[in-house]
Amino acid sequence: MHTFTPWTALAGGLLIGLAASVLLWLNGRIAGISGILGRLLLLPRGDVLWRLLFLAGLVAGAALCYLLGAEPPRARPGFPAWLLVAAGLLVGFGTSLSNGCTSGHGVCGLARLSVRSLAAVAVFMVAAFITTWVVRHVFGVL
Amino acid sequence: MLRDLAALACGLTFGFGLALAGMTSPTKVLAFLDIAGPWDASLLFVLGGATGLCLLTFRLILRQGRPLLDESFHFSPSQVIDPPLVLGALLFGIGWGIAGYCPGPALALLAAPNGELWLFLPGMLAGILLQKIPVRK
Numbered sequence: 426m427h428t429f430t431p432w433t434a435l436a437g438g439l440l441i442g443l444a445a446s447v448l449l450w451l452n453g454r455i456a457g458i459s460g461i462l463g464r465l466l467l468l469p470r471g472d473v474l475w476r477l478l479f480l481a482g483l484v485a486g487a488a489l490c491y492l493l494g495a496e497p498p499r500a501r502p503g504f505p506a507w508l509l510v511a512a513g514l515l516v517g518f519g520t521s522l523s524n525g526c527t528s529g530h531g532v533c534g535l536a537r538l539s540v541r542s543l544a545a546v547a548v549f550m551v552a553a554f555i556t557t558w559v560v561r562h563v564f565g566v567l
Numbered sequence: 568m569l570r571d572l573a574a575l576a577c578g579l580t581f582g583f584g585l586a587l588a589g590m591t592s593p594t595k596v597l598a599f600l601d602i603a604g605p606w607d608a609s610l611l612f613v614l615g616g617a618t619g620l621c622l623l624t625f626r627l628i629l630r631q632g633r634p635l636l637d638e639s640f641h642f643s644p645s646q647v648i649d650p651p652l653v654l655g656a657l658l659f660g661i662g663w664g665i666a667g668y669c670p671g672p673a674l675a676l677l678a679a680p681n682g683e684l685w686l687f688l689p690g691m692l693a694g695i696l697l698q699k700i701p702v703r704k
Contacts, residue, residue: 426598427609429607429608429609429650430589430609431608431609431612432588433587433588433589433609433616434588434610434612434613434614434616435612435613435616436583436584436587436588436616436643437584437585437586437587437588437589437613437616437699438588438612438613438614438615438616438617438619438620439583439584439586439616439617439620440580440583440584440587440696441580441581441584441588441613441616441617441621442583442617442619442620442621442624442625443580444577444578444580444581444584444617445573445577445581445617445621446575446591446620446621446624446625446628447576447580448571448573448574448577448633449569449624449625449628449629449634449640450624450628450631450634450635451569451573451634451635451636452570452574452634452636452637453633453636453637453639453641454574454634454641454674455641456577456581457641458669458670458671458674459670459695462670462695463676463695463699465694466695467699468620468698469601473575474571474574475570475571475574476574476576478572478574478578479574479575479577479581480572480578480674481575481578481579482574482576482577482578482579482580482581482582483579483581483585483671483674483691484573484579484674484675484677484678485578485582485678486577486578486579486580486581486582486583486584486585486586487582487583487585487591487676487679488581488582488584488676488679489579489583490580490583490586490587491586491678491679492615493685494650495586496589496649496680497591497596497675497676497679497681498593498594498679498681499671499681500681500682500683501594501683503594503691504649504683505636505664505694506686508634508666509666509683509686509687509690510667510668510686510687510689511662511665512662512663512687512690512691513666513668513670513673513684513686513687513688513689513690513691513692513693513694514659514662514666514690514691514693514694514697515633515658515659515668515694516659516662516663516666516668516670516673516687516690517662517670517681517690517691517693517694517695517696517697517698518583518655518658518694518695518698519654519655519657519658519659519660519661519662519694520655520659520695521655521695521698521699522651522652522654522655522658523651523652523655523656523658523659524643524652524655525579525650526659526669526670526671527614527669527671528581528617528624528670528671529597529619531614531619531657532617532621532652533584533616533625535618535621535622535623535677536605536618536621536625537621537625537629537642539646540646540648541645541646541648541652541656542612543637543645544648544652544653544656545655545656546651546656547637548640548653548660548678549659549660549663550660550701551660552657552659552660552661552663552664553661553663553664554580554598554600554602554664555585555659555664556600556660556661556663556664556665557597557600557602557625557664557665557666557667558601558602560644560664560665561597561601561603561604561629
């Protein structure tokens with residue numbers, strides 16, 4: 426059961442917003458994780474180091490939070506392995522195709538009033554709500 | 568150099584925020600996406616906090632005309648809503664709704680991985696490569 430945690434959620438959200446703001450202010454870059462990772466995978470010339478450092482920092486930051494007592498998630502017993510792989514493929518392909526994810530379109534895109542991001546967010550939110558409903562309540566997956 | 572340090576600092580803050588907010592817990596994310604089950608509204612506060620703050624800061628930042636440590640901002644000014652955008656968002660939403668992971672949290676969980684990550688993450692990387700490689704031919 427998941428409890429409503431508005432304060433840590435808000436605090437975490439503000440930190441995410443802070444990170445995105447500073448990245449834009451100093452480096453002029455959008456803190457869209459799928460984009461940062463995607464362009465790293467294709468080894469663009471000269472643009473590798475900051476992406477590597479951002480993502481390494483991402484992992485380290487989460488590690489620090491867990492070190493300070495946040496509880497890391499546990500694997501869900503019985504969740505089909507093939508479904509996890511399929512979900513990964515969809516998330517990877519989809520974010521690459523639409524050029525953004527929850528941080529790229531959802532946070533940064535909406536914040537700069539991008540019409541493209543508004544459309545993307547509307548589509549992926551509705552798709553996600555419907556999918557979760559189908560997976561959980563029609564197919565009975567955890 | 569400074570830009571790289573800035574990127575590191577921003578990454579640290581972002582990752583810490585993700586974990587603190589609970590975005591790295593797929594079941595917590597799904598508790599928000601599951602409108603037919605016991606609903607956890609926490610994610611609204613995460614996105615609200617993040618987007619809300621950025622709505623204020625981005626306006627001020629973009630007004631500067633250029634970032635502090637670079638010559639120009641790096642994003643597309645495109646306003647066109649095209650099929651790849653919509654299809655991509657649809658596929659992403661489906662994937663997210665299945666397992667409760669999106670790219671940021673999935674990567675952040677390298678800090679505390681469990682068995683699920685070694686299935687989801689390779690899938691995600693493969694998905695990215697599958698989309699990008701044919702296009703570059």
